[in-house]
Amino acid sequence: MLGGGPRTDLTRPASTAIFAAARTPARSPPERPNPTIAALARPFATVLGVSTSVMLVAALLLWARSGFETPPYVFMRGPWPMVAFFATGVTQLASGLVLTIRRPDLPVGPLGLLFAAIVSLGALMNALLAFAEQAASVPLPPAWAAWLPS
Amino acid sequence: MVFPDGRVRGPVWAVLLGLSGLGAAVTAAALAVMPGPLVLYPALDNPSPAPESWAGPLVGLAGAR
Numbered sequence: 308m309l310g311g312g313p314r315t316d317l318t319r320p321a322s323t324a325i326f327a328a329a330r331t332p333a334r335s336p337p338e339r340p341n342p343t344i345a346a347l348a349r350p351f352a353t354v355l356g357v358s359t360s361v362m363l364v365a366a367l368l369l370w371a372r373s374g375f376e377t378p379p380y381v382f383m384r385g386p387w388p389m390v391a392f393f394a395t396g397v398t399q400l401a402s403g404l405v406l407t408i409r410r411p412d413l414p415v416g417p418l419g420l421l422f423a424a425i426v427s428l429g430a431l432m433n434a435l436l437a438f439a440e441q442a443a444s445v446p447l448p449p450a451w452a453a454w455l456p457s
Numbered sequence: 458m459v460f461p462d463g464r465v466r467g468p469v470w471a472v473l474l475g476l477s478g479l480g481a482a483v484t485a486a487a488l489a490v491m492p493g494p495l496v497l498y499p500a501l502d503n504p505s506p507a508p509e510s511w512a513g514p515l516v517g518l519a520g521a522r
Contacts, residue, residue: 379500414459436498453498454505457488 348411
């Protein structure tokens with residue numbers, strides 16, 4: 308036989324090979340997390356998790372107070388783009404929290420949390436702009452509220 | 458670029474990652490100081506426009522106009 312390796316049984320389903328590979332230990336053990344990064348991961352996740360949640364709830368309340376008005380964002384028509392903003396914020400927040408806490412050695416979790424915070428800030432400013440069209444006065448001038456997510 | 462193990466594949470990818478970050482920073486700075494209407498909110502003017510003498514080259518570099 309060419310190569311001299313073990314013969315592959317082509318009559319077995321692919322799932323059998325996948326499960327067999329999953330049971331086989333990895334050649335190199337998983338990398339130990341950097342202790343400094345691992346120690347910072349949980350406080351980072353707490354701060355960003357709380358601030359992003361607060362922004363999302365505040366955005367939802369402001370948008371509801373505006374009567375679910377469409378913000379003056381250039382691509383927005385109707386309420387669904389704002390719903391997409393909220394859905395993106397919630398899913399990125401959830402996956403970022405899980406990854407940051409379960410795998411503090413990987414940068415993808417904190418990156419997901421940062422993305423969730425930026426999306427939530429955009430949702431909050433858009434909700435404020437929608438509310439500003441109804442209200443007599445808002446705490447932040449609309450031009451600055453639009454400048455922040457721009 | 459850092460998927461799946463959190464590291465870039467090699468020095469070429471590290472340079473590309475750095476250039477991507479630099480491009481994003483220049484674009485953000487250009488959008489922040491560009492005089493006139495905001496790109497994403499054309500009904501509102503930029504509240505912090507920079508003088509055209511140095512905002513112009515920055516906006517041109519970022520290709521934001």
